[in-house]
Amino acid sequence: MAIPLPILDEPAPSIALSHLDDLWFQVAGTLCNLTCRHCFISCSPHNHSFGFLSLDAVRRVLDESVQLGVKEYYFTGGEPFLNRDMTDILERTLLFGPATVLTNGTVFKVEWLERLARAEAASPYSLEFRVSIDGYTAEANDAVRGPGTFDRALRGVRQLAAHGFLPILTVARTDDDQNDTALFAGFVDLLRANGCDRPRVKILPTLRMGAEEDRQRGYRDEERITPEMMEEYDPDRLICSHSRIVSDHGVHVCPILIEAPDARLGAALAKSLGVYPLRHRACFTCYQYGALCANPSEGRRDA
Amino acid sequence: MPSHTRIAVFGGVYNNYLALEAALRDARSRGVDAVYCLGDLGAFGPHPDRVFPLLRDHGVLCIQGNYDNSIGEGLADCQCGYTDPRDNYFAHISYEYTFNHTSLANRLWMKELPQQRRIELGRYRLLLCHGSPRKMNEFLWESTCPTHFLDHLATTHNADVILTTHTGVKWQRRLSHDRHFVNVGVLGRPENDGRTNVGYAILTANPNFEVEFIPVEYDYRRLAAEMREERLPLEFVETVMTGWWTTCLEILPSKERRRGRY
Numbered sequence: 001m002a003i004p005l006p007i008l009d010e011p012a013p014s015i016a017l018s019h020l021d022d023l024w025f026q027v028a029g030t031l032c033n034l035t036c037r038h039c040f041i042s043c044s045p046h047n048h049s050f051g052f053l054s055l056d057a058v059r060r061v062l063d064e065s066v067q068l069g070v071k072e073y074y075f076t077g078g079e080p081f082l083n084r085d086m087t088d089i090l091e092r093t094l095l096f097g098p099a100t101v102l103t104n105g106t107v108f109k110v111e112w113l114e115r116l117a118r119a120e121a122a123s124p125y126s127l128e129f130r131v132s133i134d135g136y137t138a139e140a141n142d143a144v145r146g147p148g149t150f151d152r153a154l155r156g157v158r159q160l161a162a163h164g165f166l167p168i169l170t171v172a173r174t175d176d177d178q179n180d181t182a183l184f185a186g187f188v189d190l191l192r193a194n195g196c197d198r199p200r201v202k203i204l205p206t207l208r209m210g211a212e213e214d215r216q217r218g219y220r221d222e223e224r225i226t227p228e229m230m231e232e233y234d235p236d237r238l239i240c241s242h243s244r245i246v247s248d249h250g251v252h253v254c255p256i257l258i259e260a261p262d263a264r265l266g267a268a269l270a271k272s273l274g275v276y277p278l279r280h281r282a283c284f285t286c287y288q289y290g291a292l293c294a295n296p297s298e299g300r301r302d303a
Numbered sequence: 304m305p306s307h308t309r310i311a312v313f314g315g316v317y318n319n320y321l322a323l324e325a326a327l328r329d330a331r332s333r334g335v336d337a338v339y340c341l342g343d344l345g346a347f348g349p350h351p352d353r354v355f356p357l358l359r360d361h362g363v364l365c366i367q368g369n370y371d372n373s374i375g376e377g378l379a380d381c382q383c384g385y386t387d388p389r390d391n392y393f394a395h396i397s398y399e400y401t402f403n404h405t406s407l408a409n410r411l412w413m414k415e416l417p418q419q420r421r422i423e424l425g426r427y428r429l430l431l432c433h434g435s436p437r438k439m440n441e442f443l444w445e446s447t448c449p450t451h452f453l454d455h456l457a458t459t460h461n462a463d464v465i466l467t468t469h470t471g472v473k474w475q476r477r478l479s480h481d482r483h484f485v486n487v488g489v490l491g492r493p494e495n496d497g498r499t500n501v502g503y504a505i506l507t508a509n510p511n512f513e514v515e516f517i518p519v520e521y522d523y524r525r526l527a528a529e530m531r532e533e534r535l536p537l538e539f540v541e542t543v544m545t546g547w548w549t550t551c552l553e554i555l556p557s558k559e560r561r562r563g564r565y
Contacts, residue, residue, distance in 0.1 A: 019437075019455075069455025072447060097449030098556065126446040126556040166557045181388045198560055200553065203386070236438075297556040299384045299442045 012277040013230040015240050020273065021071040022294060023061070024245035024255050027053045027089065028077025034104055036145045037215045038134070038174055040207035040282070041259055043078045050078075050258065051248045055085040055092065061246050062096050064269050072298070076102040076245075076255055087112045094123035100295055102170065105131040105156025106149065113163040120165075128295055129160050130170040130202065136186035144174050144215075154194050161195035168200040168295065176216075202296060205289050207256055207282050219281035229287065237290030238283070240276050244269065255293055256282050306423040307336040311517075313503035314341030314368065314433070314468025317491025318348030318401065320357060322501045325521040326490050327361045333505060333517075339420070341468040342368025342433040344413065345401035346381065347491055347539055349529040355409050367416035368433040368469065369440040374402055375414030382440045385553060393550040396536055421462075425508025427483075430462035434469035443467055443486070445474040446558035453484045464512060466504075471495075472559060473502060475514050485514050492539075493546035495563040499523045500546075 029050030032043035041049075062073070073093050080086050080101050093099040120127040131153060135141035138150035145153075160167045169187050173180070184201055191199035206212050208219045235241050239254040246252075250264050251272035257263035257280055265272035278287075286292050291299070311330035316323050330338055340363050345351045358365060367375070369382040381398050385391045405413075418439055420431040435441035436456050443453075457465060457478055464483045472495065473488030487504040488494060494502070500518040507513045527543045538549040547564040555563070 021452075066451040069452050071449065071452040097452065098447045120558075124446060125449070126444075126558045128557055164561070166560055184388050198552070198563075198565060200560075201387070295556070296386065296553045297442060297444060297447055299440060299554065 011227055012279045013225060013227045014275045014277045015235050015238055016275045017244070017273050018236060018241050020065075020068050020242065020244060022074055022239075022243040022298075023065055023070045023072070023269075024074045024076060024243060024293075025053055025058055025061070025089075026050055026077065026245055026247035026255070026258055027058065027075045027086065028080045028083045029053075029248060031078040031082055032104070033079055033082060033107060034146050034149060036134075036211065038144055038172055038206050038212040040210040040212055040256065042210040052083045052085070053246065053248055055088045057246075057248070058085075058089045059092060061269060062093060065096065068269065070097065072098050072100065072295075074100045074102070074255075074293070079104050079107060081107045081112070087115050090116055090127065091119040094119050094125055094127060098125040098128070100128040100130060102130045102132065103156070104145070104149070104153060105129075105133075105160070105167070106152040108156050108159050110159070113159060113165075117163045117165070127165070129165055129167045130295070131157055131160070131167045132170050132172070133187075134172050134174050136183070136190045144172075154190075157191070158195045166198050166200055167196065168202050171201060171203045172206045173203055174206060200296070204292060205285055207285055209282055219284065223281055223284045225278045225283050225287050233287070238278070238286050239291075239293055240278075243293070244272055254286075256286065304421055304423055305337065308425055308509065309335050309505065309507045310337050310339060310422075310424060311335045311503060311505055312339045312341065312431070312466055312487045313490050314487055315343045315471055315489025315491045316340065316354050317343060317346040317489065318351045318354060319491040319501070319521075319526060320348075320350065320353035321523075321526050322490045322519055322521040323354060323357050326501075326503050326519045327357060327363070329517060329519060330503070330505070335505065338363045339422075339431055340365040341431060341466060341487060342366050342416070343370045343468065343489070343491070344368070345370050345374055345405060346397050348526060349533045349535060351401050351405045352409055355412065364420065365416050366420055366431055366433060367413065367418050367439070370401070371413040371416060372418075372439060373398070374405055375410055375416075377410075383551065383554070384440065385551065387553040390551050390553050393536060393538060397539070400533070400535060424464070424506055424512070425510050427463040427508055427512050428461065429464045429466060429506075430460055431466045434467060436460040436462070436465060440469065442470050442554055443484075444470055444556050444559055445472070445476070445486075446556045448476070448484075450476060450478060454478050454482070457482045457484070464506075473504070473516050481512070483512055483514070488516060490519065492542055492548075495548040495559075496546055497564070498546040499544070
């Protein structure tokens with residue numbers, strides 16, 4: 001069931017797609033083996049709002065992406081590795097370009113990682129694993145992601161490291177008062193202690209919607225983007241200026257807004273490349289932080 | 304539009320005037336028509352102002368990198384966009400040092416540099432830029448750029464050859480319709496491969512397009528000694544002495560990151 005999102009009834013600035021750099025796939029729909037308390041689309045083992053994408057569905061979009069000159073491919077969910085086609089999908093993608101998969105790291109099988117290590121070695125492109133852990137202690141992480149998830153995710157990190165991958169820990173700033181410098185240091189130490197000699201960390205703000213709205217708070221009335229705020233602002237920082245996401249429902253403007261009816265732009269990629277008005281309060285977080293969803297290797301995108 | 308058949312192209316001088324001297328000497332000995340620099344004259348190394356007389360005396364045709372843009376415009380940082388506090392710490396030291404040791408005249412000179420140049424090499428139309436044809440500070444890594452994406456850049460920017468330097472690691476890709484993408488590498492610091500040399504590129508249209516990456520040996524021990532004298536971070540000195548990057552690592556994709564020591 002789609003969660004109704006607040007759509008502002010005031011004029012909103014519209015953003016054109018400058019180029020489709022980042023093509024996302026909601027490859028596991030809203031299905032996840034975990035039920036994190038801050039999940040902005042409230043994924044869980046029972047949330048069937050969005051379903052899996054099949055290898056054939058992904059393959060068709062990959063073929064279409066060549067003509068569009070797509071730069072990077074991202075896979076998210078839910079938990080992507082619940083999709084039994086995931087290894088095949090990533091192998092296929094690495095024939096086209098770089099692939100990044102956002103995972104909770106708790107369900108890997110050795111056979112999958114062996115195949116993926118071989119696929120990346122044979123490809124000119126990088127395969128990135130972004131592993132979500134939200135605290136560098138079990139206490140902090142498990143309070144948000146569920147009991148036992150800290151140890152299970154770290155096991156996944158060690159499995160990735162053992163197969164030669166360099167996981168990027170993706171950390172949601174679940175406490176507004178947390179200091180990023182201390183967070184970075186805590187996660188770097190954690191990674192080093194778990195087999196990662198090249199620690200990589202990406203810290204993200206939470207999105208104040210879905211489960212997170214109940215855990216902490218929703219957006220405040222003043223947290224919105226007005227046309228005046230776009231003056232002197234580089235729209236390239238916004239995900240919708242360079243991304244689209246494909247789900248089993250069609251093509252949506254960005255990975256954050258898949259549940260918003262107005263953010264579904266069409267059935268096919270080529271028909272979903274138009275302008276989009278920034279009517280959602282979640283757009284405010286993207287506005288504030290920029291390049292929210294992309295890998296650090298893409299840079300911050302502000303000129 | 305300038306037209307050539309054989310040129311030398313380098314970028315990322317990063318204050319390394321010793322490597323710049325060696326590269327210019329080497330390029331002249333190989334008989335090139337012209338020498339181009341793709342920007343980032345400052346950062347990392349010692350004595351920024353020693354770079355500019357060499358560029359002028361040898362008639363090097365420069366474009367502006369993000370560092371030159373920042374220093375020229377008096378911005379707060381180098382526009383590399385790091386988020387890791389450790390990377391930002393070192394980037395800040397490097398930027399402050401370079402800014403404070405670059406004369407006003409040289410800062411103004413950098414401010415006026417063009418951000419791109421278009422030239423002809425034989426039958427090929429070359430687009431010279433720093434990061435990408437779209438953005439001065441865009442990272443185009445070998446392992447994150449599909450060939451169809453580079454084809455798109457070449458088409459939309461009307462170029463047969465795109466030249467860049469920003470990421471600091473040389474690479475090249477042949478594109479469709481005899482078009483090419485080349486990162487020419489940098490002169491300022493080794494490219495994270497455990498070797499102390501730096502490098503530049505010689506491009507020829509003879510009549511077909513050819514790239515030769517030229518390794519440049521220079522007096523890196525002297526550079527390291529001067530960096531110590533200037534109290535630049537020992538982490539930077541280690542890179543000069545060992546060939547391994549020690550800072551600003553967060554922006555590397557996994558394939559490029561794995562090749563280094565850190």
